[in-house]
Amino acid sequence: MARCSEYFLRLSSGYLFPEVARRTKIWQERNPGRPILRLGIGNTTEALPPSIVAAMKHKIDLLSDRATYTGYGDEQGDIALRKAIGRRYSELGIELGMSEIFVSDGAKSDAANIQSIFSQDSVVAVQDPSYPVYVDSNVAAGHTENYNEANAGYDGIVYMPATAETGFIASPPSEHADLIYLCFPNNPTGAVATKEELKRFVDYAIENGSIIIFDAAYSDYIRTPGIPHSIYEIEGAERCAIELNSFSKYAGFTGVRLGWSIVPESLEAENAPHGTLNRLWNRRQCTFFNGASSISQAGGIAALSPEGRKECDALVDYYLENARIIKKGLERKGLQCFGGIDSPYVWVSCPDGLSSWSFFDLLLDKASVVVTPGSGFGPAGEGYVRVSAYGHRENVESAVRSIEENL
Numbered sequence: 001m002a003r004c005s006e007y008f009l010r011l012s013s014g015y016l017f018p019e020v021a022r023r024t025k026i027w028q029e030r031n032p033g034r035p036i037l038r039l040g041i042g043n044t045t046e047a048l049p050p051s052i053v054a055a056m057k058h059k060i061d062l063l064s065d066r067a068t069y070t071g072y073g074d075e076q077g078d079i080a081l082r083k084a085i086g087r088r089y090s091e092l093g094i095e096l097g098m099s100e101i102f103v104s105d106g107a108k109s110d111a112a113n114i115q116s117i118f119s120q121d122s123v124v125a126v127q128d129p130s131y132p133v134y135v136d137s138n139v140a141a142g143h144t145e146n147y148n149e150a151n152a153g154y155d156g157i158v159y160m161p162a163t164a165e166t167g168f169i170a171s172p173p174s175e176h177a178d179l180i181y182l183c184f185p186n187n188p189t190g191a192v193a194t195k196e197e198l199k200r201f202v203d204y205a206i207e208n209g210s211i212i213i214f215d216a217a218y219s220d221y222i223r224t225p226g227i228p229h230s231i232y233e234i235e236g237a238e239r240c241a242i243e244l245n246s247f248s249k250y251a252g253f254t255g256v257r258l259g260w261s262i263v264p265e266s267l268e269a270e271n272a273p274h275g276t277l278n279r280l281w282n283r284r285q286c287t288f289f290n291g292a293s294s295i296s297q298a299g300g301i302a303a304l305s306p307e308g309r310k311e312c313d314a315l316v317d318y319y320l321e322n323a324r325i326i327k328k329g330l331e332r333k334g335l336q337c338f339g340g341i342d343s344p345y346v347w348v349s350c351p352d353g354l355s356s357w358s359f360f361d362l363l364l365d366k367a368s369v370v371v372t373p374g375s376g377f378g379p380a381g382e383g384y385v386r387v388s389a390y391g392h393r394e395n396v397e398s399a400v401r402s403i404e405e406n407l
Helices: 016-030 050-063 079-090 107-117 132-140 195-208 276-288 294-303 306-332 356-367 393-406
Strands: 101-104 124-128 157-161 179-183 211-215 241-246 259-262 337-339 345-349 384-388
Touching: 016 356, 050 294, 050 306, 079 101, 079 259, 079 294, 101 107, 101 276, 107 132, 107 211, 107 241, 107 259, 107 276, 124 132, 179 195, 195 211, 294 306, 306 337, 306 345, 306 393, 356 384, 356 393
Parallel strands: 124 157, 124 179, 179 211, 211 241
Antiparallel strands: 101 259, 241 259, 337 345, 345 384
16 A cells, blocks of 8 residues: 655644635634735735846747747756856856756745755754745655654754844854755845854854755845845855755746756765766756746846846835835834844734734734744744735735734
């Protein structure tokens, strides 16, 4: 008889965001007619920029004509798109080879799939709190032990606490870790790391033979001067770091699906001389992936053109203004807020000792506002909620006003 994966069975509960949706649906059924104001999931809401739409429509026109139709493309991505991504890094003083850039259908997929090129017994470290896919994908891959109710986490995972006292910047682990997941600007806390703070992780990785998996999906939201946009701005990172990025939050591609990973040729591992990890990731993509949608890639090329970047920057500015409105409004209500400056997320401390889910319920019951409970991001997320700036301006303003008036 067929058996399901014992590792998937270790997953403690439903994925965070479907659980939020489930509870919201139940509340709505109990409160018919009451509108819901959503500040929860980080799903973009504004229309795609015009130059991107034009490029994708043009690509569809080409596909509709037998003379210009194209099928499979390079598994690594359209060369024009990879060159555009390379130019983006060049502006930061980072020079990449085309063989080091891999286009994908999004950073989330890459964050889960990248672990497949590493040893099954790899010890994984994550920031706490952190984006759930880092933990859940490693649980499903068999890199952890069972869920520990007492610790509200998985045995076998090295959790790196990021607290208010440290500005929500974790320190490198005190014990050995083979793979270290980092995300800056951070989802969910909205924190950004300085070069000095990232250098500590790079130094740790080089000293311990570790690989950093750096999620830079929100790097285009950084407006504070001197804050690094890429891990490769740190000396030595090309020897120990893989970087993931995405068009989702910059160009509004949450549904279009397009991202990329950088796997340097100079990466080092215990049983892998220079170039080995790059070749393994290339083999993995060629074997299990047929490449990102050609239509999406046409949009990505347009997003990185001068006109597209101007339009996408304006889109980011719109969401950052939403974040400013949220943060100021909640602070007027007396709530302690973090993030929301170089990030679309505001990390809010639950008042009066409430738990994350209790504050979630209170905001929904009193103000009809949906947020995301911090406990879903890891043990250190308990006592906080994440508030997302992704929404139409009028809806964001209504939600903030409802909290101020009804909470």
